[in-house]
Amino acid sequence: MAQLKAGSRLKSTVCDTQVMVIATPQGDVALTCGGAPLVEVTAQAAKGEINPEFKDGTQIGKRYVNDDTKLELLCTKPGQGSLALGGVKLKLKEAKALPSSD
Numbered sequence: 878m879a880q881l882k883a884g885s886r887l888k889s890t891v892c893d894t895q896v897m898v899i900a901t902p903q904g905d906v907a908l909t910c911g912g913a914p915l916v917e918v919t920a921q922a923a924k925g926e927i928n929p930e931f932k933d934g935t936q937i938g939k940r941y942v943n944d945d946t947k948l949e950l951l952c953t954k955p956g957q958g959s960l961a962l963g964g965v966k967l968k969l970k971e972a973k974a975l976p977s978s979d
Contacts, residue, residue, distance in 0.1 A: 880905050880906070881898050881901040881906055883899060883900060883901060884898065885897070885898040885917070886898075886917070886953070887908070887915040887916065887917060887950075888915065888917075888918045888954075889911055889915060889956055889958050890910075890915075890916055890923070890924065890925055891910065891911035891913045891925045891926060891928075892910065892911050892956030892957040893954055893955065893956040893957075894911070894935045894952065894954060894956030894957075895918060895952070895953045895954035895956075896910075896915070896941075896950040896952055896960065897951045898950060899940065899949040899950060899951050900948065900949040901947070901949075902947040902948055906962060906963070907962065907964075908948075908960070908961070908962055909931070909960070909962075909964075910931070910956070910958040910959070910961070911928060911932065911956070911957065911958025911959065912927065912928025912930065912931040912958070913925050913927075913958075927957055931958055931966065932957055932958065932959065933966070934955065934956065934957050935952045935955050935958065935960060936955055937952055938951075938952065939952050939969055940969070940970040941960050941967040941968065941969060941970065942967060942968060942970045943967055943968075944968075946970075948962055948967070950967065
């Protein structure tokens with residue numbers, strides 16, 4: 878578990894995924910990709926195996942949020958692993974609908 882701050886850059890230890898923290902809840906969080914913890918982008922880490930339950934992949938330029946949207950990550954490099962918080966997969970943030978221009 879680690880305490881995150883907005884602007885932090887993290888990478889996966891099991892795939893090529895890299896993210897930037899946009900918003901984060903208070904306190905320590907257990908953030909993973911492919912079932913393994915994310916580390917600082919500058920950290921040296923051995924590559925591990927992706928957990929098959931967390932192999933949905935990430936998409937560059939997409940934002941990922943948890944259910945209460947207190948955590949928001951921006952994918953800066955795509956990979957094969959799925960992002961998760963406390964073992965619960967993050968979901969793609971939906972674009973806000975524009976008002977109709979009748």
